[in-house]
Amino acid sequence: MSKVSIIIPTYNCGGYISQAIESCMNQTHKDREIIVVDDGSSDNTYETIKPYEESGSLRYIYQENRGLPGARNTGIQHAQGEFVVFLDADDELDERMISLCLEQVEKEHTDWCVCDILRIERTGTSTKEEVHSSRIPKENIEERILLDDFIKRAPLFRKRTLLEIGLYDEDMRIREDWDINIRMILGKKPFSYVPEPLYIYKIRSDSLIKSRYRKRYDYTLKLLKKHHKSLADGNDEGAAKIYAQNLWRLGKLYLTDLYAVGAFISCLFESTKYDFSIRRLLHPFYFYFIKNFAGRDAQSK
Numbered sequence: 457m458s459k460v461s462i463i464i465p466t467y468n469c470g471g472y473i474s475q476a477i478e479s480c481m482n483q484t485h486k487d488r489e490i491i492v493v494d495d496g497s498s499d500n501t502y503e504t505i506k507p508y509e510e511s512g513s514l515r516y517i518y519q520e521n522r523g524l525p526g527a528r529n530t531g532i533q534h535a536q537g538e539f540v541v542f543l544d545a546d547d548e549l550d551e552r553m554i555s556l557c558l559e560q561v562e563k564e565h566t567d568w569c570v571c572d573i574l575r576i577e578r579t580g581t582s583t584k585e586e587v588h589s590s591r592i593p594k595e596n597i598e599e600r601i602l603l604d605d606f607i608k609r610a611p612l613f614r615k616r617t618l619l620e621i622g623l624y625d626e627d628m629r630i631r632e633d634w635d636i637n638i639r640m641i642l643g644k645k646p647f648s649y650v651p652e653p654l655y656i657y658k659i660r661s662d663s664l665i666k667s668r669y670r671k672r673y674d675y676t677l678k679l680l681k682k683h684h685k686s687l688a689d690g691n692d693e694g695a696a697k698i699y700a701q702n703l704w705r706l707g708k709l710y711l712t713d714l715y716a717v718g719a720f721i722s723c724l725f726e727s728t729k730y731d732f733s734i735r736r737l738l739h740p741f742y743f744y745f746i747k748n749f750a751g752r753d754a755q756s757k
Contacts, residue, residue, distance in 0.1 A: 458538040458562070460488040460554050461615070463531030465524055466545035470500035472658075477508055479548035479656070485555045490514035492545075493531045496521030525624035525632045532618055541612050546658055549611070550574075553654035557612040560648040567617040567645040573608045574653035578660070587653045601641045602684060602698045605634040609655040610647070617645055628682075630668075630675035638683050669713055676706055677723070688730055700731030 462480045466473050473492070480490045492505055492514055502516070509516045519530055524544075532540055539558060543549055557569035572589045590608040593600040600606055610633070618624075621639050628635045640647070680702055687695035707723030710716040 458487070458558065459536065460485060460539045460541055460558065460612075461531070461535035461537035462488055462490045462541045462543060462549075462554075463528060463535065464490065464492045464543050464545055465495055465527030465531065466492060466497060466501055467495045467521065467524075467527075468497045468499045468501065469545035470497065470502075470504045472546040472660075473501060474504055475548055476543055476545050477505070477514065479551070480543065481513060482551045483549065483554050484551055485558060488541075488554065489536060491531045491534055492516050493527040494518045495523070495527040522626060523629040525628055526626045528632075529623045529626065532615060532623060535615055538615060539612055540615050540618065543611065546660065548656040548658070550652075550654040550656065553611065556650050556652065556654060557648070560650050561612065561614075564646075564648045566648045568610055568613040568640060568647045570607050570610045570647055570649045571654040572650075572652055573655045573657045576656065576658045578658070588657075589651065590649065592649050598641055599694055599698065601638050602687075602695060603702070605637055607633070607637050609633075609657070610637060610640075611655050621645070625682075628675060628679065630672050631679045635679055635682070638679075642683075669709075670716070673706060673709055673714070673719070677703075677719075680706070696730045700727040700729075703727035703730075 462483075464473065464476055464480070477490065477492070480488070490508075490513065492508075494501055494505075494516065496519065502518075505514070505516055508514045515534070517530060517534060519527070522530075528542055531542075539561075541549075541554060541557075553571070557571060561567075561569050570590050570592070572587060575586045575588050577584045588608050591606040593606065617640070621636075621643050624632055625635055680699060684695055684699035684702060688699045703723045704727045707720045707727065710723060711720035
């Protein structure tokens with residue numbers, strides 16, 4: 457079996473990273489190295505990691521803040537394994553993750569592996585656990601990855617394949633996984649799928665998904681312009697329709713979640729330029745009216 461480099465980017469996760477490291481050390485696949493890339497932390501991250509570094513359990517690399525994609529790229533460039541695994545500092549791996557994914561990739565001669573996730577959300581004293589499965593389409597896979605990121609997690613890649621496609625885009629500080637998945641699929645890099653929740657994805661009250669919707673939506677728009685608009689401007693009619701549809705959906709999120717009217721109007725009219733639809737044009741206004749005015753009238757009666 458091949459050597460695997462596990463890369464853990466971290467930024468101010470000193471209170472969580474030891475659990476991530478322990479899950480790497482407990483992997484049933486033993487031919488592996490652990491690389492922690494500290495992306496400019498100012499908390500107790502190094503104090504937490506230091507005992508592991510001194511025992512030789514991992515390599516520690518510090519860099520000035522470059523964001524998650526930049527930290528992953530640093531890890532890739534220092535990795536000695538044929539394969540690389542990515543683990544966020546506040547998440548964990550099932551102990552069988554590397555063994556099962558690596559076995560499947562080597563058996564099928566693919567370049568990367570997709571798995572399901574166990575999503576754990578802790579709110580106060582309560583804990584909610586759910587398995588979220590990747591929805592792998594049986595056909596039109598290039599169209600489907602543009603429509604939505606159907607991959608829940610792709611933790612394992614051949615290192616050479618990531619080098620071939622140019623590593624992570626460091627301008628995509630959010631939605632970096634959808635970006636790399638699009639590039640891998642459009643680049644004809646075959647993947648394997650292990651339908652088990654081998655990646656443990658933990659949601660904290662202060663995590664990105666809870667606190668920074670605006671940035672998430674802005675980076676989604678950046679991704680759509682990078683991939684979808686580029687294909688649409690190259691006379692790809694299918695991509696143009698998907699670009700318009702995704703802009704419409706994003707515009708509704710800007711409006712309903714953030715009340716960002718300017719961003720909503722911009723997305724809406726850009727959508728109509730690529731695939732004009734009266735329904736798409738009017739529906740968000742109708743939805744906004746019902747939510748904000750009709751609902752208030754009902755409550756006042």
